[in-house]
Amino acid sequence: SQVKPVAGGDVWSGVWVIIEYNNGRVAPVSWELLGEGRKLANSLGCELCGVITGYQVDSVIPEAFAFGSEKVYVIDHEVLKDYRTEPYAEAISGLVRKYQPEIILMGATSMGRDVFPAVATKMQTGLTADCTVLGIDPETKLLQQTRPAFGGNIMATILCRSRRPQMATVRPRVMEMPEKVEGRQGELIREEFTSNESDFRTKVLEFIPADARSAFLDKAEIIVSVGLGLAAKRNLVLAEELAEVLGGTLAGSRGAVEAGWLSHDQQVGQSGVTVRPKVYIAIGISGAIQHLVGMETSDFIIAINNDPEAPILKVANYGIVGDLFQIVPALTAEFKKRLQHGVAN
Amino acid sequence: MHFVVCLKQVPDTSEVRIDPNTNTLMREGVPSIINPYDAHGLEEAIRLKEKAGGKVTIVSMGPPQAKEALKKAMSFGADRAILLSDRAFGGSDSLATAYIISTALKKIHETEPIDLVFAGKEAIDGDTAQTGPGIAQRLGFPQLTYAIKIKELTDTSITVERKTESGRQIVQAQLPALITVEKELNDIRYASLPNMMNAAAYEPEVWTVDSLPFDLKQMGLKGSPTSVSRIFAPPGRSGGEIMDGTKDPAGIAASVVQKLLQQNVIMVHPLMKGGKH
Ligand SMILES: Cc1cc2nc3c(=O)[nH]c(=O)nc-3n(C[C@H](O)[C@H](O)[C@H](O)COP(=O)(O)OP(=O)(O)OC[C@H]3O[C@@H](n4cnc5c(N)ncnc54)[C@H](O)[C@@H]3O)c2cc1C
Ligand SMILES: Cc1cc2nc3c(=O)[nH]c(=O)nc-3n(C[C@H](O)[C@H](O)[C@H](O)COP(=O)(O)OP(=O)(O)OC[C@H]3O[C@@H](n4cnc5c(N)ncnc54)[C@H](O)[C@@H]3O)c2cc1C
Structure with a gap:
């Protein structure tokens, strides 16, 4: 693989978002990135393009325009039916070589984090992982890519000065969803894919969908989350009742998962799921940094903890210092009363 | 079978902080550990060796003190440990790191063909999760990331269960291949006494920039396309x-x-x- 020469400047142009379409659904982060990509493209005065690689993707194209793509590149081929690194990396890097975008973005999902390093290696360019903030330097016009590292203890701004494209994966549910304008039109570019099945050395034998509970976690609007403060599995019922009243989803800290109270799929945090619900209720969770990085961007945080020094209280909109065994049932009872009567005020 | 484990020594990040005055990393006194995911990769390699026979080689890139991590890793029953250590390697980003490690693996592959490479899902310090896929790409091996279970290993193929947001994928790849592993893959055992004693006496091999035909332009700060322009403490959410x-x-x-x-x-x-x- 040859080293890409230093970019000349005007050759590489445009902001691209790789739209993740898999098992019949688009990862919402793809649309979030079109929203963010719009801002970057405006700063650079260039176009914003969506890229769809997959099989039978036609239904996704109007959506890609509706969420803001000016152009949409499509590779539709049977070998792209199930996600595999090899064909996807080849399809994406083929498009990148041909059309030379300046910036390409993808969600920091298991797919984005799998395929982008392969594409970056093929292109011999830099890749910034798991960004939470993007911007354009007004002077150099470089993409400023800010990401947490060291388990969320530090933030770093990364630049890719002299190679192109500039590539980043971006954490889901950090950027805002853009407005969807139904019926918006743009230019559609379909590309052939010349590879076939025998070129690839991996086969997907089976796909087992995640159970509904965990599949919902990163999209849940209300999360009731428990930690070791709960003391025993049988006390989980306190949180379940609160979740039930609120129509919320149950989750927890790694402490709660390691204690065997919840499944790994229900873990919030650095080594679990990143969530951004409207309301996050933390019950008996201390708020270790690895937990905070997974839930800090929630719209509203309520924490219940009997230790006034617990770090979770510092990120909470409402921090209730007290015994969860008293507070939680009281909250449940009060919500039940108020919500059942349907009186909000 | 020949199993190679990529293993990184990392600071225990739960103790790393930013100095608010200088905006630099406070690393003093922070203990170093084996990257937790890599420990699970090592464990799996040793289990497979015990079942299928063969050899486990550990490769790490890092400063001289990373030898300690390698010695500790040897105590779990690995056969050989190589430390890639040279000032020229310092400051490498994930593209350059993958270049350096894959160059070493190519060398190893020439004399003792590799069947399976293990890397962690991510390192807990840089946590890009990009080094494993970068190595696979450069070796021309298929990659299977986020493995939670090895379902089958034959002379020519591996079948892995891998975790994604929407579910679990069962994937088969031809060998040689590279997998990156999650912690669910296995439980780590305690080192046995004889292995611990062997490891205490073991000296990892050290390879420098002169040991292999490295291209200096592809490593270090200068050979890395990405650079850290600023580090700072995470913006705290203002308390309520x-x-x-x-x-x-x-x-x-x-x-x-x-x-x-x-x-x-x-x-x-x-x-x-x-x-x-
Ligand atoms: C590499 C790495 C990755 C990690 N990833 C994650 C991750 O993804 N997610 C995660 O959550 N953690 C993660 N951790 C672990 C993290 O550091 C903490 O150990 C964990 O979050 C602690 O869980 P906890 O808050 O439930 O337990 P604890 O820290 O034990 O907190 C329990 C809390 O309950 C309170 N409490 C006790 N009794 C009561 C009561 N009666 N009423 C009210 N409050 C009470 C206590 O004051 C305390 O604050 C990770 C760690 C490492 C090293
Ligand atoms: C604050 C900060 C931010 C950074 N951000 C980026 C970035 O966005 N993009 C980028 O390209 N680089 C970045 N880097 C540089 C990056 O951390 C280093 O290149 C590092 O050598 C490899 O990346 P990693 O720690 O992310 O490892 P990962 O890619 O997360 O590691 C995955 C696996 O690869 C193997 N591995 C990784 N490193 C080694 C090693 N030295 N020896 C043996 N096996 C290894 C291990 O099996 C490990 O589990 C950053 C560094 C810092 C300090």
């Missing part, structure tokens, strides 16, 4: 209202619920619709 719920839990609960409803943080409809899911 702290309420004392010790004296009158029911009263506090009532006032919290009242405020949440008034501000439309929680709306009446969820229950009316009988829950969301």
